[in-house]
Amino acid sequence: MNPYPLKSVPIFKERIWGGQKLQNAFDKNLPAGQKIGESWELADLPSDKSIIANGELAGQTLASVVERYPEQMLGVREAPKPFPLLIKLLDAQDVLSVQVHPAPETCRRMGTGDTKTECWYIVDAEPGAVIYKGLKEPVSREQFAQAIADGTTADLLAEIPVQPGECHFLPAGTAHAIGAGLLIAEIQTPSDTTYRVFDWNRVDDTGQPRQLHIEEALESIHYDGTAEMLPVTTHGRLVDCEYFIVDQGHRAANCQLLLSRGRMRTLVVLSGGGDIVSAQVDPVEFTAGDCLVIPADFEGAIKFARDTVYLTVTLPVQA
Numbered sequence: 001m002n003p004y005p006l007k008s009v010p011i012f013k014e015r016i017w018g019g020q021k022l023q024n025a026f027d028k029n030l031p032a033g034q035k036i037g038e039s040w041e042l043a044d045l046p047s048d049k050s051i052i053a054n055g056e057l058a059g060q061t062l063a064s065v066v067e068r069y070p071e072q073m074l075g076v077r078e079a080p081k082p083f084p085l086l087i088k089l090l091d092a093q094d095v096l097s098v099q100v101h102p103a104p105e106t107c108r109r110m111g112t113g114d115t116k117t118e119c120w121y122i123v124d125a126e127p128g129a130v131i132y133k134g135l136k137e138p139v140s141r142e143q144f145a146q147a148i149a150d151g152t153t154a155d156l157l158a159e160i161p162v163q164p165g166e167c168h169f170l171p172a173g174t175a176h177a178i179g180a181g182l183l184i185a186e187i188q189t190p191s192d193t194t195y196r197v198f199d200w201n202r203v204d205d206t207g208q209p210r211q212l213h214i215e216e217a218l219e220s221i222h223y224d225g226t227a228e229m230l231p232v233t234t235h236g237r238l239v240d241c242e243y244f245i246v247d248q249g250h251r252a253a254n255c256q257l258l259l260s261r262g263r264m265r266t267l268v269v270l271s272g273g274g275d276i277v278s279a280q281v282d283p284v285e286f287t288a289g290d291c292l293v294i295p296a297d298f299e300g301a302i303k304f305a306r307d308t309v310y311l312t313v314t315l316p317v318q319a
Contacts (some may be wrong), residue, residue, distance in 0.1 A: 001057075001069045003295035004191055004281040005267075008050035008062060013038035015049055016204055017180075019093035025124065025183055026089065026289025033100055038090055041291035042266065044083035044190055054284065062293065067172035074264050074315070075296035082190045084315060085244060087268060087291055089123075090184040092262060096177050097210070098132065098153050098198040101191065102220040103172040118188035119239045119246060120168045121311060124271055126181030132157040133176050134227040144175075145218055146210055158227030167238040167246065169231055173222035189243050195220055238311075247312045257302040265294040272308025279303055 008257070010028060018037025022028040030036045042062070043050050050062040057065055065085050070079035101116035120131070136158050147153045155177060162182070170176055175197070178184065195217035199210050233239070239246040251257060251272075259265070259276075267276075273287035278300030286292055 001065075001072050002281060003072050003122070004055050004278070004297040005276045005284040005298065006038065006057065006062065006065070006293040006295070007053045007290060008042055008293075009053045011040035011043060011048050011050070012036050015039065015217070016202065016210070017092055017094035017096050018085070019091050021091040021183060022089055026165075027287070028089075028252055028289060035093070036091065038088050040088050040287075041268070042083075042085055044194040045086070045192055055281075062155075069295075072297040073293075073295045075262060078158065082229055084190060085266060085313060086188050086190045087266065087313065088186040088188075089289065090178065090182070090186055090192045092178045092180055092184065093184045095180045095200060097196040097200070098157065098175065098177045099194050099196045100175050100217050100220045101172050101193055102195070103222070106173070106220045109192075110216070113216070114189075114191035114319060115172045116189050116191035116193055117172045117241060117243055118170050118186055120170070120178070121164050121185040121187075121238070121246075121248075121270075122164050122166045122168070122182065123185055124164055125162050125184035128161070129181040130159050130161050130179040131168060131177070131182070133160050134158050134225045134230050135223070136222040141218055141223060142222060144223065145214075148214055151198075151201070154200075160202060160227060165234050167233045167248070169191040169233075169239050169241070171225075171230075171241070173220060174216065174225050174230065175221050187268075187269065187311070189245055190209050193263040194257055195198050242316060245314045245316060247314075249284070249308075249312055251302075251304040251308050253304060253306050255304045257304075259294065259298060259300050259302065261297055261299045264296045265269070265314055267268075267292045267294060267302075268311040268313065270309045270311065272304060272310075274305040274308060277303055
């Protein structure tokens with residue numbers, strides 16, 4: 001393998017709360033007339049695997065390439081399974097359900113599900129947009145269960161006004177919901193295990209309410225997980241947890257950033273664009289909305305043709 005920056009084919013997900021903003025904001029070729037809430041830019045789940053879109057590896061899954069070339073791709077002798085990141089762009093035209101993702105100990109106790117820790121980078125926010133992140137104050141399981149029965153679940157959650165450029169960290173076990181009018185870049189562990197506890201009394205196109213997972217959610221929520229315990233960052237090192245590290249970058253037009261070997265980087269481009277160049281391979285162009293996996297064995301430079309804001313996602317160094 002001659003390492004080069006890899007792009008993937010987006011995987012679009014229709015959601016009851018989605019829209020078409022990903023096409024306007026990031027030039028995604030969305031299916032007409034569908035409410036697309038999520039564009040999975042990097043994925044390795046059993047039913048959804050990213051397909052490489054560029055270069056000599058085009059048409060192959062990212063997972064298969066990482067499995068064949070773990071040292072060149074990740075800088076390790078044996079690749080983890082699944083690929084340890086899931087990266088999405090979200091268009092929330094309406095509020096999402098109140099939900100929770102299980103922590104590792106909860107998955108072991110229940111014997112089902114996959115843990116999910118995530119962070120939300122606010123790309124764009126309409127005036128008055130909010131998220132629901134953690135609890136206003138600690139509660140008991142019984143109090144939360146009673147709120148579900150009363151239809152007052154949202155009253156227990158901390159309602160947080162948000163602005164573009166903020167990053168909100170949500171460890172597994174945090175009760176949460178994304179509010180309406182938000183464009184978000186989400187970085188998370190590779191899991192689609194979501195337990196919904198309240199969906200604002202909505203129904204789908206057939207008039208049916210969406211499935212809730214009340215018992216699983218009650219088993220998963222951290223009832224002492226208040227908003228004040230969850231950090232908000234706006235520049236530099238945004239997240240440094242056991243699963244992933246996220247840094248924000250901002251470069252002016254005609255700047256250059258050198259890339260040395262040794263560590264895989266994933267570049268999530270939020271605005272601007274340019275090229276990634278190397279003496280060994282052809283330049284790879286990038287623009288807003290692109291997500292590129294830069295192999296650990298790649299050496300070159302990022303040349304910014306326009307003023308660019310981006311996220312760099314790396315994995316913690318293995319002991």
